[in-house]
Amino acid sequence: MQLYLVTDETACLGRDLFWVVEEAVKGGVTMVQLREKTLETRAFVDRAIRLKALLQPYNVPLIINDRVDVALASDADGVHIGQSDMPYETVRALVPPGKIIGLSAETKEHVLEAEDWDLSYLALSPLYATPSKTDHAEPWGLAGLQWVRANSRHPLVVIGGLNVLNTAEAIENGADGIAVISAICSAESPRTAAFELKKTIQTGMKKR
Ligand SMILES: Cc1ncc(COP(=O)(O)OP(=O)(O)O)c(N)n1
Ligand SMILES: Cc1ncsc1CCOP(=O)(O)O
Numbered sequence: 641m642q643l644y645l646v647t648d649e650t651a652c653l654g655r656d657l658f659w660v661v662e663e664a665v666k667g668g669v670t671m672v673q674l675r676e677k678t679l680e681t682r683a684f685v686d687r688a689i690r691l692k693a694l695l696q697p698y699n700v701p702l703i704i705n706d707r708v709d710v711a712l713a714s715d716a717d718g719v720h721i722g723q724s725d726m727p728y729e730t731v732r733a734l735v736p737p738g739k740i741i742g743l744s745a746e747t748k749e750h751v752l753e754a755e756d757w758d759l760s761y762l763a764l765s766p767l768y769a770t771p772s773k774t775d776h777a778e779p780w781g782l783a784g785l786q787w788v789r790a791n792s793r794h795p796l797v798v799i800g801g802l803n804v805l806n807t808a809e810a811i812e813n814g815a816d817g818i819a820v821i822s823a824i825c826s827a828e829s830p831r832t833a834a835f836e837l838k839k840t841i842q843t844g845m846k847k848r
């Protein structure tokens with residue numbers, strides 16, 4: 641989950657979502673989350689199955705946002721849950737062993753509660769304010785990220801307002817990866833954008 645693409649069709653500037661995802665993967669994306677907030681269940685499952693087939697040859701895991709049923713139906717590699725979604729214990733009981741479970745943390749309490757849980761990653765949500773999610777919580781900022789790094793045993797992903805200019809500092813301050821919507825989906829070239837972000841992550845990693 642070094643470079644984690646979260647999909648949003650409306651951010652893709654009218655371009656085909658599957659084209660955007662494949663370009664991004666060719667540029668260096670290491671994990672993809674299918675995030676559909678309005679799609680009906682059948683269309684969501686169809687899209688997940690198609691995306692899984694696209695990603696498989698690249699060995700890039702597919703994560704489903706919010707919906708354990710869709711993750712199971714599409715044999716996705718995992719599920720991402722937030723603080724208003726299905727509770728962790730229920731998800732853990734439903735999802736087969738070996739699947740990825742990622743969780744959003746919006747507060748210090750969420751971070752501490754997650755210490756007992758078997759998570760593949762914890763996402764600091766959001767690191768910075770972003771127009772891509774209108775109902776987001778108070779941003780963590782770099783000081784918040786440093787606190788989480790010191791108090792969490794989980795791999796950390798940061799999401800919200802990440803771009804090529806602020807990625808290195810997030811990595812240097814303890815993030816193990818970044819998750820983005822607009823920096824890739826809305827880029828003129830999703831492939832080049834992913835390539836540049838990946839290069840920046842790797843530079844940041846060398847400095848810590
Ligand atoms: C990687 C990642 N981090 C955070 C979120 C946000 O999850 P959530 O708070 O449940 O909000 P929605 O995305 O469901 O609107 C995420 N999806 N992915
Ligand atoms: C899904 C989500 N969760 C927290 S912020 C966010 C949106 C991130 O989008 P962007 O990378 O365009 O800021």
Ligand SMILES: [Mg+2]
Nearest residue numbers: 706721722725
């Ligand atoms: Mg959610």
